[in-house]
Amino acid sequence: MPDMLVKLYELPEMDDILPQLYGHGIEIRRAMAPDKIRILAWIGEHSSQGAVGEADVCFSHTPISLFLATRGNEIVGYACYNATAPNFFGPTRVLESEQKKGIGKALLLQSLHALRAQGYAYAIIGGVGPQQFYEKVVGATLIEGSKPGIYKDYLGAKE
Ligand SMILES: CC(C)(COP(=O)(O)OP(=O)(O)OC[C@H]1O[C@@H](n2cnc3c(N)ncnc32)[C@H](O)[C@@H]1OP(=O)(O)O)[C@@H](O)C(=O)NCCC(=O)NCCS
Secondary structure, three states, X not given: XXXXXXXXXXXXXXXXXXXXXHHOOOEEEEOOHHHHHHHHXXXXXXXXHHHHHHHHHHOOOOOOOEEEEEEOOEEEEEEEEXXXXXXXXXXXXXXXXXXXXXXXXXXHHHHHHHHHHHOOOEEEEOOOOOHHHHHHHHOOEEOOOOOOHHHHHOHHHHO
């Protein structure tokens, strides 16, 4: 899967998105260290062991580079950044029953705004799945010749 490039200086604002989700009972919040084991277990159940490894790295940063979407105390989605490499976005996932409500977009934008605040001008979506999602939400473009790119040493990719 190739990588994509995002212009952080042209990011859509988030002003309307968070209140809209809140109206549907969904909050976007930064992960907290005391929830680490629970969050990694959720990611193991709903994503993959590779994603658990990446998310674990996020907990070694301050602030933790992982955002959650929650309904009450229940996790319904997550997004990582600065995990596989500095300035990379991903992995991310929204529970299937909660998709198409704007949660994936909110998690993506929240993470990219955090990278923008760190001073980056561009960000990279690492090893994309749904290319059209990233094109639509943040105008991401494919990086030529980026497959397998940084993932060439990922043992799990060969399984
Ligand atoms: C990709 C994913 C995170 C999107 O989450 P989501 O909450 O359903 O997305 P949103 O509701 O925020 O969608 C925002 C917009 O993108 C569009 N979109 C969502 N998924 C899309 C897809 N797979 N392809 C094209 N467009 C998509 C939506 O229709 C929506 O458009 P609109 O603003 O015109 O209504 C979610 O589908 C998911 O978890 N997929 C499985 C894991 C995965 O592929 N992760 C990415 C690895 S790189």
